[in-house]
Amino acid sequence: MSNGILEIKAISGHAGTVPGRDASRDYPVAKLIDVTTCIGCKACEVACLEWNGYPFRETQFDNTYQTMPDLAWNYYNLIRFNEHVAEDGTFQWLMRKDGCLHCADPGCLRACPADGAIVQYANGIVDFQQENCIGCQYCVTGCPFNIPKFNPETKKVHKCTLCSDRVGAGLEPACIKACPTGCLHFGTKDDMLDLANKRVAQLHEHTSHTSAGVYDPSGVGGTHVMYVLHDINHPEAYGGLPKDPRVPLAVRVWKGPLKWLGNLAMVGGILTAAVHYVRYGPKTVEKTDPGKQESKEAS
Amino acid sequence: MSSGSASLPGARTASHDGDRIERYTFIERICHWVTGLTYVYCLLTGLAFYSPYLFWMAIVLGGGPTSRFWHPFLGIAFAAAITWMHQLWQKDVALTDVDRRWLDDVKYYATNRDDQVPPQDRFNAGQKVFYWAMFYAAFVLLLTGAIMWFPEYVPAGLRWIRPLIVLLHSASALVTIGAFIIHIYMGIFVVPGSTAAIVHGYVSADWARTHHRLWYERMTRRPAVRE
Numbered sequence: 180m181s182n183g184i185l186e187i188k189a190i191s192g193h194a195g196t197v198p199g200r201d202a203s204r205d206y207p208v209a210k211l212i213d214v215t216t217c218i219g220c221k222a223c224e225v226a227c228l229e230w231n232g233y234p235f236r237e238t239q240f241d242n243t244y245q246t247m248p249d250l251a252w253n254y255y256n257l258i259r260f261n262e263h264v265a266e267d268g269t270f271q272w273l274m275r276k277d278g279c280l281h282c283a284d285p286g287c288l289r290a291c292p293a294d295g296a297i298v299q300y301a302n303g304i305v306d307f308q309q310e311n312c313i314g315c316q317y318c319v320t321g322c323p324f325n326i327p328k329f330n331p332e333t334k335k336v337h338k339c340t341l342c343s344d345r346v347g348a349g350l351e352p353a354c355i356k357a358c359p360t361g362c363l364h365f366g367t368k369d370d371m372l373d374l375a376n377k378r379v380a381q382l383h384e385h386t387s388h389t390s391a392g393v394y395d396p397s398g399v400g401g402t403h404v405m406y407v408l409h410d411i412n413h414p415e416a417y418g419g420l421p422k423d424p425r426v427p428l429a430v431r432v433w434k435g436p437l438k439w440l441g442n443l444a445m446v447g448g449i450l451t452a453a454v455h456y457v458r459y460g461p462k463t464v465e466k467t468d469p470g471k472q473e474s475k476e477a478s
Numbered sequence: 479m480s481s482g483s484a485s486l487p488g489a490r491t492a493s494h495d496g497d498r499i500e501r502y503t504f505i506e507r508i509c510h511w512v513t514g515l516t517y518v519y520c521l522l523t524g525l526a527f528y529s530p531y532l533f534w535m536a537i538v539l540g541g542g543p544t545s546r547f548w549h550p551f552l553g554i555a556f557a558a559a560i561t562w563m564h565q566l567w568q569k570d571v572a573l574t575d576v577d578r579r580w581l582d583d584v585k586y587y588a589t590n591r592d593d594q595v596p597p598q599d600r601f602n603a604g605q606k607v608f609y610w611a612m613f614y615a616a617f618v619l620l621l622t623g624a625i626m627w628f629p630e631y632v633p634a635g636l637r638w639i640r641p642l643i644v645l646l647h648s649a650s651a652l653v654t655i656g657a658f659i660i661h662i663y664m665g666i667f668v669v670p671g672s673t674a675a676i677v678h679g680y681v682s683a684d685w686a687r688t689h690h691r692l693w694y695e696r697m698t699r700r701p702a703v704r705e
Contacts, residue, residue, distance in 0.1 A: 463688075466684050
């Protein structure tokens with residue numbers, strides 16, 4: 180199985196080589212967001228809406244260039260604009276494309292109780308299957324990035340699909356296609372990591388961003404959406420990107436030890452009751468005046 | 479069986495009525511069953527969300543989304559019903575010094591050597607402990623459940639509590655399940671007559687004297703016959 184089933188091999192009347200001819204199309208895939216070249220044009224937001232067929236929703240102005248304060252169930256892709264004053268007093272206007280990071284160890288999937296509502300494809304994409312979603316929002320609790328969004332009308336949760344429908348057909352995600360600066364890249368995880376590291380080396384060498392780095396947090400097993408950040412030591416400056424995200428400990432305890440302890444206690448409790456009944460049986464009622472009147476059980 | 483509509487709890491019924499004592503009034507029985515049924519609904523749907531191996535319970539009860547929709551509403555009903563129960567039984571379930579002695583001697587009760595445990599009033603200490611476990615758990619479940627119902631409205635700075643809330647909800651539900659297993663086992667298997675009592679309202683005088691001697695004496699206003 181390859182995710183390049185519809186990969187173009189030859190093009191008629193086309194000058195030059197077939198685009199992407201030498202690109203590896205093996206699993207797993209990844210998106211790389213180089214925030215250092217993002218200009219905040221929001222083309223990716225538009226492309227995302229168009230591909231997913233959502234109309235523009237009402238937005239909310241909160242004195243920034245940001246389209247709305249947070250992602251929404253029908254708005255998977257949001258550029259976050261943050262004005263950041265560094266310790267040395269210098270000012271940065273940070274723009275970060277926010278959306279699902281497609282963790283290798285997805286907290287949403289761990290927390291989800293509904294059979295088949297969240298799947299992780301072999302290529303790394305984590306996808307919600309709304310037809311199986313029961314609307315409990317455990318995924319909202321399990322996600323360390325606060326990504327999944329609930330639609331109160333349909334009672335289903337939505338998030339970025341990494342365009343699994345397009346990727347499955349050998350295409351890149353819609354946002355990638357729309358990006359005018361080349362800040363968005365899509366390919367295999369290895370290629371994207373390689374590209375990210377090269378860009379970081381370039382930033383170290385040619386710019387003042389000497390603490391630039393790749394955001395591929397190991398706490399969630401790495402992600403299939405990675406960032407190149409100006410300052411890897413302060414991801415929080417980019418609008419709530421956690422420094423060391425991991426599936427919350429309480430979720431791991433709840434889905435791990437607590438579950439097995441609980442199962443053991445429930446089955447053990449029922450078995451103990453059964454054994455107790457066989458050993459001791461029911462309590463008997465003392466009949467005090469057998470001569471007077473035969474007392475009956477209450478039934 | 480007559481319904482005993484006007485009699486007070488424990489009021490001695492006429493001897494021609496088979497020497498029966500009304501243990502639970504109609505209102506108390508309704509309250510018990512509203513509490514019980516709402517609990518069982520939350521239990522079954524909750525177990526479905528707890529383990530994939532029990533998810534079929536949600537399917538049986540109308541499907542995952544339906545179960546998820548009704549679980550919080552029935553949870554509110556359960557908390558309301560147990561509050562109502564509290565109005566009815568709070569005097570009867572208050573723990574006393576006698577109860578502490580009973581709890582120390584619970585091993586005799588559990589092994590059916592009931593003559594070695596102190597005589598009990600309307601509810602024995604085990605029933606009272608069950609009541610309080612359910613009562614407090616109900617409110618922990620209600621408060622944590624309210625947050626789990628609308629997790630998207632938890633303020634950004636407090637999001638870290640959401641996983642803890644889910645953990646607490648599951649843990650307190652498991653406490654009620656442990657208590658509930660004992661409750662069902664005792665009521666149906668160990669103490670014959672108690673299921674009938676909570677359905678129809680009556681127990682025999684002998685039943686009352688055996689299991690709840692202090693209550694029996696109080697209700698009949700005469701010392702129990704010694705053997």
